[in-house]
Amino acid sequence: MVRLDPARPLVICDADEVLLRFLAGLERFLERNGCYLDLTSFRIHGNVKYRATHEAVADETVTKLIGDFFASDTRYLEPVDGAAAALKNLSNHAQIVILSNLPESSRDARIENLVEHGMPYPVIAGKGPKGPVVKDLLGDFAQTVVFIDDLPPNLSSVATETPHVHRLHFIADPRLACLLPPAADAHRRIDDWPTAAEWIATVIA
Ligand SMILES: [Mg+2]
Incomplete structure (x- = not known):
């Protein structure tokens, strides 16, 4: 359970495609397993193909591959610049x-990976929409809060549950970034950290 300091602003940050290069790691994993990602849309299911035949991998097999990827490779993702x-x-x-x-x-592997790359912060392993998790975490927290994520449904969920939270849409991988317009429920869309940090610093000042 993460304990918040009631006296300091809070930044709630996603990891995959915000702090860590999820897509690049997934592609290395797929390569080892005879597959590749053919990025024609912003989703994994339907876009994983067999290298030998270029045929799409069935959805249930993709789900299993993603589970195996989290189990074996979470510890080894590269950081976002x-x-x-x-x-x-x-x-x-x-x-x-x-x-x-x-x-x-995979939470411990994620923490070790983040620590190795200079990001020693508390990690909450969630699943499903993030709004209810943020709402639970905040309770009666009264300082400024910033939430950062690459996935529009997470930004929408936070907008619904905790509308006072400032929301930043951030997609690190340029190939993914060009597949998605700015999320309707985010205040800003920024895809690089120096610019994002400036915006966040202004919000929490
Ligand atoms: Mg993400």
Whole structure:
């Protein structure tokens, strides 16, 4: 359970495609398993194909592959450029919590991976829409809160449950970023950390 300091602003940050290069890691995993990702839309199911035949992998097999990927490769993802430096600077002015949808069994590997890359912050392993989790975490927390995520449904869920939270839409991988317009329920869309950090610093000032 994460304990908030009632006296400091809060930054709630997603990990995959915000702090960590999920897509690049998934592609390495798929390559080892005879598959590749053919990114024609912003989704994984339907876009994983067999290298040998270029045929789409069945949805239930993709679901299993993603589970295996989290189990074996969560520990080894690469950081997004500038993420660690930005959070370190922001941590002088705010507390940082990482809210990441991944299996609870992969939480320790995620923490070790983040620590290795200079991001030693508390991690909540969530699943499903993030709004209710943010609402629970905040309780009667009265300081400014910023929420950062790459997935529009998470931003919408937070907008619904906790409308006072400032919401930033951030997609690290440029191939994914160009597949998605700015989320309707975000206040801003920024895809690089130096610019994002500036915006967050202004919001929490
Ligand atoms: Mg993400």
